[in-house]
Amino acid sequence: METAEIRDRGELTVPKKIRETYHLEPGQTVEFIPLGKDAVLMTHKQLELKEARQAIQKILKQTKASPEDILKGLDLARQETYEHHYGRKKR
Secondary structure, eight states: OOOOOOOOTTTBBOOOOHHHHHHHHHOOEEEEEOOOOSSSEEEEEOOOOOHHHHHHHHHHHHTTHHHHHHHTTTHHHHHHHHHHHHHOOOO
């Protein structure tokens, strides 16, 4: 279990272990869902299409990668994701 303190202005620092485990990045939006009287669930906010497009543009600008560069690595990324979740593909 991880804990954090809410500061005077309502700011809350998400513990590093939680940020790393759930891939939470600066600027990312989360939602707080009340669960009864004494509990709150924090979850990733699903990006709307416009927000997703802006996030992708920001990444491309920061990395100086072109859309073509990203597409070149797509097949490898898909294969790695598949293997991570399901093991190696039988060929």
